[in-house]
Amino acid sequence: MLEAENTRYSKFLIDKFIIGQVGPPHGLNGFVKVRSMSGEIDHLLELKEVTVLKHEKESLLKIDETKLAPPAVLMRFAGYDNPEKAKTLSGASLLAGREQAAPLGKDEFYIEDLKGLPVVAAEGKTKEIIGHITDIIEGGGGDLAEIKLESGGLKLVPFRKEFFPKINPKEGKAALKNLWILE
Numbered sequence: 001m002l003e004a005e006n007t008r009y010s011k012f013l014i015d016k017f018i019i020g021q022v023g024p025p026h027g028l029n030g031f032v033k034v035r036s037m038s039g040e041i042d043h044l045l046e047l048k049e050v051t052v053l054k055h056e057k058e059s060l061l062k063i064d065e066t067k068l069a070p071p072a073v074l075m076r077f078a079g080y081d082n083p084e085k086a087k088t089l090s091g092a093s094l095l096a097g098r099e100q101a102a103p104l105g106k107d108e109f110y111i112e113d114l115k116g117l118p119v120v121a122a123e124g125k126t127k128e129i130i131g132h133i134t135d136i137i138e139g140g141g142g143d144l145a146e147i148k149l150e151s152g153g154l155k156l157v158p159f160r161k162e163f164f165p166k167i168n169p170k171e172g173k174a175a176l177k178n179l180w181i182l183e
Helices: 083-087
Strands: 016-026 031-036 049-054 057-069 072-077 093-097 118-121 129-139 142-149 154-158 166-168 173-176
Touching: 016 049, 016 072, 016 083, 031 057, 129 154
Parallel strands: 118 173
Antiparallel strands: 016 031, 016 093, 031 072, 049 057, 049 093, 057 072, 118 129, 129 142, 142 154, 166 173
């Protein structure tokens, strides 16, 4: 497993996921625009309270009201009833437990479950660990798996089925095909 300092926010996200990012205030009543990290918003509309992370400080906030504003949602938190107070939340991350995160579809994973996952060769008899996934990041052409190699250094690999034919966080491994991509 990777050391804690290799994962941004790792000390906060042991049992929590970043499910949203707070944007600027919206209107005069303290609403803020919240962007979903998964792209889905239905689970955000159901929240009654949420943990907010800003400047490495967590706060549990009650949600007074939520409104649909596709592709985002508008939220008003208790005690943040005007634009000036709401602006102090801008840039914060919304954290939630697994039960409050967006439901997974087939062949979908929570990024937090992939972090630290050993990467092995998909082909061949040896299942020697090549490296560990440190993060999944958005790239211009799709998601990229950041891999810290056992030999040292970091590599970015397209996070697609043709490179990762088998990923199983429960078994504790991700199989990488086409090892030439690490060169």
